[in-house]
Amino acid sequence: MKHYTSIQDIDSLPNWIQEARALKAAPKAFKNLGADKTICLLFFNNSLRTRLSTQKAATNLDLEVMVMNFGSEGWALEYEDGTIMDQGTSEHIKEAAQVVSQFCDIVAIRAFATLTDKEKDEAELVLNGFKKYTSIPVVNMESSVGHPLQALADAITISEQNTKARPKVVLSWAPHPKALPHAVANSFTEMMLKQEADFVITHPEGYELNPEITKDATIEYNQEKALENADFVYVKNWSSYKDYGKVINQDKNWMMTKEKLGSAKFMHCLPVRRNVVVEDAVLDSDQSIVIAQANNRTYAAQIVLKKILEHLI
């Protein structure tokens, strides 16, 4: 594998999960794999879990880590070809991407959706710009349309907690005061469609995700019905895809509660707004596995970096 920009880059999910769990048991087992190599973590948006877990994973493999916040420490990049750059952008992605690749062996990038321009968001300007103009491997630390490190951590977590041959997994939309991207929901959906799972997506009408991504998934507008006999319930807000980036409904009845959850495990990528997305009683119960998910971010990143390093050598 060269890049890890979507979960389609995973060649064998069961093997990856098994290897990630082995890394979790012995994080320093491949300590020399990254020796004398450098990873650059480029943040175009803020981050807590992704920042720390990716840095930790890289360090476990002895990679040198250079962290850069492109917004506050750098300047605005241009993505269009042929522009006369006499306005706000100071450097073209063509140069920036080539330059970054002079100083490191792997580049990991976080660049969220703008939620204002669907076409540009779907073109993944930052991520694809780096893929196009560098020769080095590119890792997606959440882009406009996907968060494959999160989805891999989610798959690892389900594998650890699951007791059934074919668990029922529900992705349930939740209300939120702000317009949020689709990346986590997209990648989780793609991941569940790759697994042995009875997978259902539930959300109010109008919150349909990109139909290209959900075409093999079951969509159930009745949350109560969707949650019946669920083993894992992944709760997440996203803004409208059709009415792109808009908050069209904040119906509090979609908040996850202990009662609705039944005996299922509760999942969320975090950060989560308590008593808006999910009530305290869920997060504070043993059924919540959100901290285990966060912990597995390290091993998701580490298996990705391990695969990339093995390919590089």
Place this chain on the structure above:
Amino acid sequence: MKHYTSIQDIDSLPNWIQEARALKAAPKAFKNLGADKTICLLFFNNSLRTRLSTQKAATNLDLEVMVMNFGSEGWALEYEDGTIMDQGTSEHIKEAAQVVSQFCDIVAIRAFATLTDKEKDEAELVLNGFKKYTSIPVVNMESSVGHPLQALADAITISEQNTKARPKVVLSWAPHPKALPHAVANSFTEMMLKQEADFVITHPEGYELNPEITKDATIEYNQEKALENADFVYVKNWSSYKDYGKVINQDKNWMMTKEKLGSAKFMHCLPVRRNVVVEDAVLDSDQSIVIAQANNRTYAAQIVLKKILEHLI
């Protein structure tokens, strides 16, 4: 020792000072103590000395260091229980603290007083939130009410410079254009009350520190009288504690001068405003030991990290 959040966590001050001075003589003597372990430095406020000295101390012990500016690189945290989080805060301290502890072995935190809400400041929401919700050791890099790494560096510095069995140490308030926290003054007071010292606090009326902290200290409103025969004079501004966070007096007569200082050593935690808090003639003289204090920040942090690591293993 598990945490280092106040100077009450020091079990034997003479031993710690002796060990810190030994570390200063041989900073790499315990190089392997932190191997394969990680410390996360979380800054909710700006920092120069604390940032660099703590990073340096950690590196001397071979700890991996992850630095994060929570304000600019992260988002606002919620500290209240039971809140409906539909306003400005994006993540609860419960999750944030547990998550950070997944990626590191020690967490060090800087979170200043707001100076607007005494009750909240005294509750030490950030520091105590991390203590409550993580299982890993927590180090205080200046909180609302204390700066125990600074006070430890001060004690080391006094031990190096002192020639008397019982030196006279004066903490003298100074004017400042902005409202400043009480943390440094509090921790220095607590530290001096733990030592063999004739300790006097002097400030204009109305600038009394928290009486819980100063109850065993001598307070003298007459600065001239307080400074008589002083061996060490620690100058520091703080805002009113009674009229919480207010600047009630900027009397320039309280600025430290060469004449007032006599033959005492001059101490300050830095940054210091020249010719407001203290005149140039003091800072530029041999009597100023502020750079020695700054240098000892490294060994104060290093002895703390060493104690924590020894406890961890």
Place this chain on the structure above:
Amino acid sequence: MKHYTSIQDIDSLPNWIQEARALKAAPKAFKNLGADKTICLLFFNNSLRTRLSTQKAATNLDLEVMVMNFGSEGWALEYEDGTIMDQGTSEHIKEAAQVVSQFCDIVAIRAFATLTDKEKDEAELVLNGFKKYTSIPVVNMESSVGHPLQALADAITISEQNTKARPKVVLSWAPHPKALPHAVANSFTEMMLKQEADFVITHPEGYELNPEITKDATIEYNQEKALENADFVYVKNWSSYKDYGKVINQDKNWMMTKEKLGSAKFMHCLPVRRNVVVEDAVLDSDQSIVIAQANNRTYAAQIVLKKILEHLI
């Protein structure tokens, strides 16, 4: 060599270039030279190439790297002597510089020209403040008047690409929407005057650089004539020096084009505004060596750090 603050600190340019190219061939050859030593990179302005290349170079020599953004992570410094610091500045350069030197063995500093006060800019307050008040080596990562790491990378790049005993090198001004500093143009001029080269500077009248720096250089106001038979064309915008910091002309005819370039190699320090400073056809052609220049930033920094470390030991 103790400091590297201008290219006048290079004792033998041919030797340095040869050594830098040897480091490029074997970046880890002197891996232990920086062991147990620390470099602090202090940024008063944003950076991409300088940030990553200097960090990479330091790591190649096993130096510990501490990066600090003084603006966002620290506070405003005072540079004047004798000021009553009751306004916006919180710490004097005297203290800041001495303090930083307690925590590291080398300090590298980026502090751009303000372009509003020629006298202050030429006094190099930040860089010279650190030189004056610390005992440790100081490296210039671009100051008000010079960018000697860039100029050294440029010289390495020319040495790699040059096929003539005495190449013709042209520094050609280009239009830009914003007022930019003179640092790159100054240091490149000084560097070319140190080399075997037929060196010509071309710019519209009114854009004369500091005559102290260009006194041994040929200035030709006719761009076409200047570019005749050029082997290397370095394009760069700068604001007026005479009418200090002003944009007095944005004549688009000065943009570099494929036609004007002839068969010369195109150089630029980056970031570059496409189709303002230079047309796409140049940057996207084989004649552009801007990425090679960026890559050599690592080895320019590394030879500088190597020389400093050899002097330290």
